[in-house]
Amino acid sequence: MEVSPFLPYKLLLHRPKVEAMLRGELVYPISVELDLSNKCPHDCQWCSFGTSASQGYRQQTWVTFPSPRIFSLLDELKTVGVESVTFTGGGEPLVHPEAYEILSHATKIGLQWGLVTNGLLLRGAVAAAVARGATFVRVSLDAGSDATHMVTHGIRHPQYQAILRQLGDLRNIEASIRDGMPRLAMGASFCVMDANWKEIRQAAIDLKANGANYLEVRPVFPTDWRGDGWTGGLSPANAEAALHEVESARAQLNDSSFKVIGMTQRFDTITGPYTKPYSSCHIGPLMTVIGADARIWWCCVQRGQKFFEMGDVSVRSFREVWAEIHAIADPKKIDIAKCPRCRYDGFNQLIEQAFVDDGMHRSFV
Numbered sequence: 001m002e003v004s005p006f007l008p009y010k011l012l013l014h015r016p017k018v019e020a021m022l023r024g025e026l027v028y029p030i031s032v033e034l035d036l037s038n039k040c041p042h043d044c045q046w047c048s049f050g051t052s053a054s055q056g057y058r059q060q061t062w063v064t065f066p067s068p069r070i071f072s073l074l075d076e077l078k079t080v081g082v083e084s085v086t087f088t089g090g091g092e093p094l095v096h097p098e099a100y101e102i103l104s105h106a107t108k109i110g111l112q113w114g115l116v117t118n119g120l121l122l123r124g125a126v127a128a129a130v131a132r133g134a135t136f137v138r139v140s141l142d143a144g145s146d147a148t149h150m151v152t153h154g155i156r157h158p159q160y161q162a163i164l165r166q167l168g169d170l171r172n173i174e175a176s177i178r179d180g181m182p183r184l185a186m187g188a189s190f191c192v193m194d195a196n197w198k199e200i201r202q203a204a205i206d207l208k209a210n211g212a213n214y215l216e217v218r219p220v221f222p223t224d225w226r227g228d229g230w231t232g233g234l235s236p237a238n239a240e241a242a243l244h245e246v247e248s249a250r251a252q253l254n255d256s257s258f259k260v261i262g263m264t265q266r267f268d269t270i271t272g273p274y275t276k277p278y279s280s281c282h283i284g285p286l287m288t289v290i291g292a293d294a295r296i297w298w299c300c301v302q303r304g305q306k307f308f309e310m311g312d313v314s315v316r317s318f319r320e321v322w323a324e325i326h327a328i329a330d331p332k333k334i335d336i337a338k339c340p341r342c343r344y345d346g347f348n349q350l351i352e353q354a355f356v357d358d359g360m361h362r363s364f365v
Contacts, residue, residue: 004216004259005136006261008347009350011350018351022356029287030084030286030287031085031286031287032077032082032085033289033290034085034088034289035065036064036065036094036095036096036292037065037091037092037093037096037292038061038062038064038293039058039062039091039092040091040095041118042118042120043153044152044153044154046222046232046233047223048303049090058090058091061292064095065294069294074102076318078109080322083112084111084135085113086114087103087106087115087116088115088116090303092120093116094121103126104129112135113134113135114134115136116137116138117137117138118163119166120163123166131173132177134184135184136185137184137187138216139189140188141188142191142196143199144196144200144203145160146158152196164207164209164210165210167207167210167211168210170186170211171210171212172211187212188207189216190215190216191218192217192220192242194233194234198245200242200249200260204253204258205249205253208253213258215249215259215260215261216261216263218266219233219234219239219263219270220232221342233270234267239267242267243264247262269341274341276336276339276348278336278345278352278353279336280336280348280352281334281339282347282348282351284299284310289303290313291304293314295309296313296325297309298310298334299342300342301344311325
């Protein structure tokens with residue numbers, strides 16, 4: 001068994017909070033996804049939150065998180081016991097004009113944090129802040145060459161090699177700050193589609209050569225369910241070949257310092273009919289999303305969908321708004337049959353089958 005940050009089983013480490021949530025008690029999130037920006041210099045065609053062609057949620061709320069509110073919000077999250085924040089999107093978090101100050105503040109108050117970025121702006125003072133304080137940084141790479149990266153990310157000029165160099169520079173910065181003792185988990189994600197699956201191994205080779213720890217590989221799911229989406233992605237005809245590419249990369253490159261992490265259970269949903277293996281979406285109270293417009297969303301995938309908007313922390317405190325959400329939220333009102341495949345599926349399955357139904361026989365080891 002391979003242990004990685006991408007396994008839903010890590011929810012078992014938070015058993016008291018999960019059980020309190022199931023009893024109906026008010027619990028604060030374990031982790032929060034916090035969008036610093038809905039703006040992005042890339043135009044990934046599969047983005048769930050909108051593209052230049054679809055003019056979706058991001059384009060309709062083309063904003064960065066208001067300052068100084070972002071700093072007091074981080075303080076509030078720390079005070080109520082949130083353990084970690086992932087600065088993500090939405091759009092590209094590092095386009096926020098105060099990105100360095102925000103990341104540094106999270107470190108200063110002792111909040112664990114990670115960063116998901118396209119990597120273009122991962123340099124200078126921001127890179128130093130990441131090296132000094134982040135638990136992880138994950139670049140959305142999605143290619144193994146400049147040419148394919150330009151296609152998948154909808155950009156006009158080559159950036160792939162520059163992003164790789166900046167990852168190498170980041171590792172060197174961390175080494176200088178930490179006296180050669182690396183702590184930062186540095187990796188990339190590779191969203192697999194018909195246009196790029198042949199480059200999985202090359203991306204892994206390039207990442208390893210630049211000091212990264214992992215490449216996380218998962219298939220792209222269509223976004224046509226939003227009504228403004230994209231119907232491309234990884235076709236069933238190429239799913240097996242893509243998985244073979246993952247296994248080939250693993251065999252060649254995996255060692256104590258680098259891993260190719262294939263999200264094989266997600267590939268399984270490409271090749272046949274898919275029904276969610278649970279009855280309700282329970283995960284909202286445990287890992288919430290705060291958008292760049294300061295609205296709270298039940299689901300990371302459903303940002304911008306009015307039904308999933310839960311509150312607004314632009315003015316009022318997180319504690320106050322969260323108490324109201326607890327009073328009105330009802331997961332049973334979410335028709336999961338209408339929801340797309342998403343990364344919450346594993347968590348929800350674990351909650352129902354391990355916590356509710358005791359499918360693991362917790363009293364037996």
